[in-house]
Amino acid sequence: MERSNSDKPGFLERTRNHPLTTSFTLLVTLSVGILAGSVLTRNVSGKEQQNVDSSDARALVIPSPVTLSNGFSQIVKQVGPAVVNINTESLPKQSATPKKGRRRGQPGGGDDDSQQQGDMQDFFNRFFGGQGGGGGDDDSDGPGGGERRALGSGYIVDSRGYIITNNHVVDKADKIFVKLAGDPENEPGRPAKVIGTDKETDIAVIKIESKESLPTVKxxxxxxxxxxxxxxxxxxxxxxxxxxxxxxxxxxxxxxxxxxxxxxxxxxxxxxxxxxxxxxxxxxxxxxxxxxxxxxxxxxxxxxxxxxxxxxxxxxxxxxxxxxxxxxxIGPEHKVIRGSIGIQFQAGQSSAVGRVYGFKNGVMVSVITPGGGAAKAGLQPQDVIVSVDGRSIKDGDDLVADISSRRVGSTVQLGYLRDGKERTAGVQIGDRAKLTSDVASADDDNGGSPQESDAGQNKLGIKVAAVPAPMAKKLGISGGVIVTDVRPGSFADENGLGKGAVITEINRKPITDETSYRNVVNGLQSGADVVFVVRYANSPSRGSSFVGGTLP
The missing domain is CATH 2.40.10.10 (Trypsin-like serine proteases)
Incomplete structure (x- = not known):
């Protein structure tokens, strides 16, 4: 019997029966199509490039400069010529003494003065000092250190070549070069000399020589x-x-x-x-x-x-x-002279100190510098200075700003509180630099292994012990207790009472030994203001500090 047309295998059936043949056929077909398309496209592209006509295209025209409403550019044109680039060179030096390892003091106990200045200088050098050359860090000094370079900026304030910059830009530099806005980039700049520096404000004045009048800032x-x-x-x-x-x-x-x-x-x-x-x-x-x-x-x-x-x-x-x-x-002495009355005080005291000692605004004296104006006028530690020449004093910054600006040798009338009673005294202004240089630094390690006491752990979060005799002698005290341990997150920890602090008073009650300490602490109630008078053996010349807060 003959097979009808409907019995012939379809395309799908043939594909299933002969998969390889079908795949090959499709691949050949696609390849031929791709080749043909490429040839046709190339021919068309070539024809387009040969027949293109751009005679009607218009050339771009750069418009005239337009001054925008923003005033920044005018300011830069005005000030920019007086802004200078400063680069310095520091030659390697042989250290006179070996460097000591740096350490930080206990919270509230103060650090070595050179350590603090070094940390501040390191901060400035790191973020504003040399580019890739150490940035002025003294640790690289010595026979093995190479020449160091640093960069900074400044601005001309006098057309004769006087320039203001930061002290840390030129500090310890052996060579200083100043490059003006129009100076060649491939030259180091004009040599400059230091007129004067003030480390306390980090300000320096340098000068370059110039035959022509230089641009200045306002x-x-x-x-x-x-x-x-x-x-x-x-x-x-x-x-x-x-x-x-x-x-x-x-x-x-x-x-x-x-x-x-x-x-x-x-x-x-x-x-x-x-x-x-x-x-x-x-x-x-x-x-x-x-x-x-x-x-x-x-x-x-x-x-x-x-x-x-x-x-x-x-x-x-x-x-x-x-x-x-x-x-x-720029004066004859080329230095800054600031007034001082010869006192030290603790900045940033808790408001609890004022409530316990009976004052709202003012400065509580921690140390009286021997030979200073305050000492000669009879002021004592724990006196609270509340006015200068009849003007009320808000805080330590206010007092320092007033006194430091006064002429050395002049006299001011201080109003102060002692045991809650108002008093006045005429105090002579001295030279701050001379007075502070007379303050001796005595940074020695704490010694001894005092016996600890458990009193105050629950309320204050500290352990204390009797003050060793050598430490008491160094501090000039007859008693007190030393903090030997502070519990993290406790009242003492949150208010800055650190390990190593010597407590001499609590809420104006003297602490002579562990017994008096326990008696006072046991009487403290929740919600009460608590103020500690403390000393630190690693800085005996610092005098008393006041640590306080409200007991939870």
Whole structure:
């Protein structure tokens, strides 16, 4: 029987019966198609290129320059020529004495003065110092160290060549070179000499010689700068001269907390900054911070960073401070002379101290410097200074700003409290530099293994023991207890009462031994203000510190 057409195998059935043959056929078909398409496309493309006609195309025309409404460019043209690049060279030196290992003191106990200044200088060098050469860190000094270079910025304030910059830019430099805006890039710059420096405000004045009159900046009044005002930072970040960044004034009267020295004096108590979010980077240090009138309202000095670059938190020394220091540095003595009455005090005291000792505003004296004006006038530790020449004193910063600006040899009338009673005394202003140099530093390790006591662990979170006789003698005290252990998160820990602190009073009650300590502590109630008077054996000249808070 013949098979009908419907009995013939279909395409799908043939594909299933002969898969290899079918695949080969499809592959050949696709290859032929691709080759044909390529040839056709090439022929078409070639024809298009040969036959293209662009005679009707119009050439692009560059328009004339347009001055935008933004005033930044005008300010930069005005200030930029007076902003300079500063590069320094420090030659290797042989250390006179071997370097000692650095250590940090206990909380509230103070650190070695050279340690604190070194830490501050390391901070500045790291973020504003040399590019790839150590940035001014003294640790590389010595016979094995090579020549080191550092970069910074500055600005001309006198057409005869006087330039303001940061002290840490030129500190310890053997050679200083200044490059003006129009100087060749491949030359080191013009040699400069140091006129004067002030480490306490980190300000320096240098000078270059010039036959022609140099461009200068206009100094503004930093008191007029307001939070939210636009500002420009100009300088040489990473060596890139004449770099401009814009931002606003983020805050005023900021301090960078570097802590006190061994003498109890804050190493940066004359440094109150304008904070800005204008990008400031290594190399910007010493450059101007300019307001929208083109006036310099600050000098870029420091940044907070975790990335070695700008994170929007920069600090500039206010122009009013810069001008005051500059005027003294260009004087005959080329140094800054500040007044002092010869006292030390603890900054940032708890409000509980004022409540327990009966004052709201004022400064509690910790140490009286022998031979100073306060000592001669009869002031004593724990006196509270509340006024100067009849003007009320708010805090330690207010007192320092008032006294330091007064002429050495003049007299002020101090109002103070002693045992809650108001008194007055005429105090002569002395030279702060001479008085502080007389304060002896005595940083010795604590000794002894005192027997511990369990009193106060529950309420205060500390263990104490009797003060060893050698330590009491060194501190000049007849009794007290020493903190031998502090429980993390306890009342003592949260209020800064650290291990090694010697407690001499609690809430104005003398602590002579462990028994008197237990008696006072047992009487403390929840919600009460508690203030400790403490001393530290690693800095005996610091005097008494006051640690306080409200007992939970």
């Amino acid at each position: 100094l503004g009044n930093s008191d007029g700068a307001q939070v939210g005002d636009w500002v420009l930072a100009i300088g040489s970040p990473f060596g890139l001269s004449q770099t401009v960044s814009a931002g606003i004034v983020s805050a005023k009267n900021r301090s960078i907390d570097e802590g006190p020295s061994a003498s109890g004096v804050a190493t940066n108590q004359f440094q109150r900054f304008i904070q800005t979010d204008a990008a400031i980077n290594p190399g910007n240090s010493g450059g101007p911070l300019v307001d929208m009138t083109g006036n310099v309202v600050g000098m870029n000095t420091a940044i907070y960073t975790q990335s070695m670059g700008s994170q929007g938190v920069g600090f500039a020394m206010p122009s009013n401070t810069v001008a005051s220091v500059y005027n003294m540095l």
